[in-house]
Amino acid sequence: MAEHSVSVTVQAPLHQVYELFTHFHDFPKYMRFVKEVTYYDDQRSHWVMQLLGRFEWDVVNEDWIPDKQIGWRSTRGLKNSGRVKFHALSPRRTEVGVYIYYMPPSGALGKIGESLGVNSYVDTALKTELIHFARMVEETPEGEMDPMQSHYLFHKDSSYARRDVTERQRKAMAQDPMMSPEALAEREKRVTQVKEERQRRLMQAGEQARLRQEREQKARVELLQRLEEERQNRLQAMGEEISNEPLESYPPHPVYDTLGGRHAGLDRTNFGDKDSLRPRYPWYTQDPMMSRLPQKEKDATRKSVEELYEESPWLTMIRGNRDICVLSDTPEVGGEANPGTSSS
Incomplete structure (x- = not known):
């Protein structure tokens, strides 16, 4: 048993979508793969579809719930059943879901076809038919419950426009007063x-x-x-205010208002310019980097590093007393005797 399910959202109220879907005999007027839907009575109908071959079956309606669900079950021909469910997403938006179950034809060959990609093709075909239905509903005037009022009927891809309906469907349409x-x-x-x-x-x-x-x-x-x-007016007003403001004269500052920049008028030395704002320390001539730091007084009682140095006794014992000179009586091999000694 093969299963297929597709859905589409229709921009129309729930009740109108439900009523328009129940007109099965109008399917060939806007669908492509449905070639015939004729009625035996208000509960039984005959269907013909051209999809991967020509298939016919008789169905009986079952499990109908107004504005919620439409169901059917085949009684002859291709064995199938299904449900169409309607769900209101908003006052003017309705979701339509189609669920179909059928027995693949030709036994094992049909099952092989299902495994070779037929499933996806059937899903695409069902989705296409649902999109045609949505277009038909959306181009139906508001409040109309008859598909014949839709402006989408007989479009170029429909079975009727392609002259691909069955002879029985053509006769049924000829008997319809709306098709005169x-x-x-x-x-x-x-x-x-x-x-x-x-x-x-x-x-x-x-x-x-x-x-x-x-x-x-x-x-x-x-x-x-x-x-x-x-x-521009604000800028002009500001300019006029500045130009009309009287200029105030100030005596020149001896440091900052001199020609040439700061301290330009002061004497300079090798150790930098003299700062007239802060007096220098008297030892500024000793070191230009330390001229502003006060020099500490030298402590006469403090010994220098050289004076504090004292050699350790251990180092003295190893090196010996530098003031004592020991003369060797034994001359070096190949050398001469010490001139201060005599040979015996």
Whole structure:
């Protein structure tokens, strides 16, 4: 048993979506793969679909819940069953989910086909049919419960427009008063008028949007110009205020207001310029980097490092007394005897 499930969101109220879906005999007018849906009575119908081959079956309705669910079960032909569930997402948005269970044809060959990618193809076909249904509902005037009022019927991909419906479906349509030449001509005229009115409203809305955009742009430019004028006026007022302000004269500062910069008028030495604001210490001539630091007085009682140095007794014992010179009586091999000694 193969299983397939697809869903689509329709921009329409729940009750309208449910009622339009129950018109099975109108499926060939906007669906592509459904070639025939004819009624035996209000509970039984005959279906023909062209999808990876031609399949026919009779179904009986079951498990119908108004505005919630539609169910069916085949009684002859391709063995299948399914459910269509409706769920309101908002007052004007409805989710439609289709769940189909069927026995693949041709026994083992059908199962092999399912494993070779037929499942994905069937899912795509079901999704396409649901999208056609959503388009049909969304192009139906608000409050209408008959698919014949939809402007999406007989589109170029539908079975009816492709002249691909069965002979039985064609005869059933011929008996429908809504499918008479006069009714179809009246419908076409009405659809044309609605499309023209819709196009006119779209053009009018576009023109209004263009005018609104031009007004907003003009207002934006005027605002920028006004802000720029105010800024220029403020700058002009500030300039006039500064120019009208009387100049106050101050005596020149001996350090900061001299020609050439700070301390330009003061004497300079090899150790830097003399700071007239802070007196230098008397030892500034000794070290230019330490000229501002006070020099400590030398402590006469404190010994220097050289005076504090004292050689350790251990080092003296190892090195010996430097003041004693020991002369050797034994001459070196190959050398001469010490001139201070005599040989015996």
